[in-house]
């Protein structure tokens with residue numbers, strides 16, 4: 220887009236704000252002095268007002284997957300050696316060919332029938348620990364793509380959190396984690412939010428730790444046990460056919476003479492996992508191309524969808540950018556939107572089997588935070604379903620429509636979209652979800668909610684969806700492009716415990 224075009228956009232910005240927008244027929248004709256504007260000029264103006272460039276990478280240094288540390292991180296990410304019972308790896312729930320997630324509503328980590336079967340079809344073993352017919356992990360796995368752009372919080376409830384909120388990805392900030400009290404820095408958190416987060420999946424019995432691996436009761440003892448395993452001091456791994464982790468760490472940390480005690484530490488494991496994940500930058504989407512001047516990069520429907528997205532409900536829009544703001548599409552704040560609560564929950568709620576999930580309240584203990592979850596970013600969102608903190612929605616249209624009228628959406632919620640084994644766990648879905656919706660109603664009455672019901676036509680909903688679809692980086696659909704984040708035969712498998720995804724992945 221030319222500079223002249225940009226300044227024209229600024230001068231007409233006010234007119235666009237006043238104009239009706241978004242609807243078929245209403246977006247191109249209006250009575251507020253903007254009648255001469257083309258659709259492209261309107262979108263450009265709205266982007267300008269909202270400070271949107273389409274490129275979240277501006278001003279950041281991003282690691283590359285060619286960095287040795289990121290490549291070590293990839294080896295670790297794919298290895299079941301970090302799973303206590305050797306049956307679960309990070310990639311079990313965050314595969315690059317599954318949008319950086321697992322394409323399941325609720326994740327299945329340890330005790331899968333087939334540990335290397337990822338995505339739909341992955342099921343929990345019936346003889347598993349506390350097996351009740353459904354997944355034991357209570358929340359949906361978010362994508363690891365683009366997490367480098369989160370500067371304030373990770374996890375649905377933000378329990379890994381930058382206290383300074385001053386730097387990209389929390390780099391160099393004091394970081395709070397589940398190992399420290401709310402608001403208190405974890406001195407071992409590491410260099411950035413991604414490294415801090417990478418300390419925790421291994422400690423979760425349902426995700427990776429398992430139920431038989433004995434490693435003391437503290438998270439520190441567990442991590443020490445994993446270090447010992449990778450160093451070859453653990454019986455099981457000593458018996459394994461091979462253990463070449465020392466040379467992998469020597470390469471990853473560019474220290475060819477380094478010794479295991481210095482190199483194979485959990486801090487280094489987390490650091491490498493963070494480098495690998497932070498290299499998963501997938502932001503080259505049509506919306507970015509469009510804002511860079513290629514007016515044909517997105518359809519007219521997507522352009523109208525953009526206008527709806529960035530226009531408040533009171534002005535005829537859908538009001539999405541009130542929370543999904545900026546080029547990373549999130550304010551990193553917590554909001555109650557009342558998405559259906561399915562699965563086994565986080566032990567919250569007064570009714571057996573305590574299958575509710577209070578979200579951010581679990582961390583802050585502030586009443587207003589009950590049922591609040593972090594606004595997720597929307598890059599590649601068409602590829603990261605199922606959606607919502609519990610993966611209750613299996614279509615993008617349904618999760619978008621939920622925002623337009625949450626109570627109505629839940630009244631019409633179709634349980635059959637859930638896999639049978641998730642349905643079996645939804646005893647209290649009405650009770651639990653209605654509590655969240657009642658909380659939303661109360662916050663709205665008190666003027667504390669940013670979620671406003673919007674009455675959109677079906678055409679407008681399809682325009683919003685066209686816009687969201689324009690946020691997908693084509694790399695995601697291109698195996699050759701994604702291959703750099705999947706270890707091929709040329710990348711050493713230090714212990715023979717690499718997940719080699721079965722089937723079509």
Ligand code: HEC
Pocket residue numbers: 296301307308309310311312313326327328329356358359360361362363366372373374375376413416417420421425426427492496
């Ligand atoms: C059993 C499936 C499973 C495994 C294995 C797993 N994760 Fe996750 N991951 C999840 C789920 C579920 C969440 C959301 C949890 C929450 O917010 O409470 C999550 C959250 C995350 C997040 C936060 C993303 C965000 O948007 O805030 C990152 C980063 C992440 N995982 C990385 C990893 C790494 C690194 C490993 C290995 C050390 C790993 N995961 C292993 C399921 C899994």
Ligand code: HEC
Pocket residue numbers: 375528537538539540541542543553554555556557558592593594595596597600603605606607608609618619622623668669670671683
């Ligand atoms: C009040 C703040 C707010 C507004 C306004 C808002 N959202 Fe959201 N959105 C959220 C939160 C919070 C979540 C996560 C809720 C959960 O996980 O339970 C979410 C989730 C989503 C998801 C699912 C993402 C995922 O990875 O699971 C999509 C898609 C989405 N929003 C699109 C939209 C669209 C389109 C609009 C405008 C119609 C919109 N949002 C308006 C706060 C908001």
